Amino acid sequence: MPNPIDPQLLNQLHDIQLPQAIGWWPLAFSWWILILSITSIVIGIAWYIREQRRRNAYRRKALKKLLSIQSGELHPAEKIAKMNALMKQVALTTYGRMEVAALQQQAWLDFLHQKASYISQPDCLADCLQKAYAGPVGADIEHFQIENCARYFAKWIKGHHQ
Known part of the structure; x- marks a missing residue:
């Protein structure tokens, strides 16, 4: 029986051979599912935003x-009339001619309130619209009233329901 500590026997031993490291490729099925899911989500979000x-x-x-009308050098009554015409145009684009075209005066204001009820209408809105279409008499529309109406119109354009 050979001596277990014999140096000749130790010289004949080879180093331990480690197996090759497991590579990433080919990917496991679960990785493909994950990649496909993430790609689908990214494409879906991009499509939704677009x-x-x-x-x-x-x-x-x-x-x-609206901003160009508000900053323009127009008569106050003209500003209100143009802003209101713009609002009509937005409403026609969104809700269609059948629902919007015939609306005027209080029915128009009720429509605006109905489609964006969480936005409070300024108290001067009905008065400003009436003065704007009264002709030259509409000169007594104050600057702050125009600003209030423009602010309301901007909020309505941003937040009306479709």
Whole structure:
């Protein structure tokens, strides 16, 4: 029986051979499912954001036009009349001609309130609209009333229900 501590025997021993490390490729089935799920979610979110931007393009255009009307050098009655015409245009775009075209005076204000009831209408809105369409008499519309109406119109454009 050979001596277990014999140096010749120890010299004949080879190093331990470790197996190769397990690689990432090919991926396991669960990794493919995860990649597919994450890709689908990202594509879905991108599509949703793009669709929302497309659907709300009229809001952005209307807000730009409202700002240009508000900052323009127009008679106060003309400003209110143009703002109201813009609101009608937005409502026609959103709700259709059958529902909006015939609305005027109190019915128009009720419609605006109904479609965005959480936005409070300024007290001067009905008075301003009436004065705006009364002709040259509409000159007594105050600057703060125009600002209140413009602020309300901007909030309504941003937040009305579809």
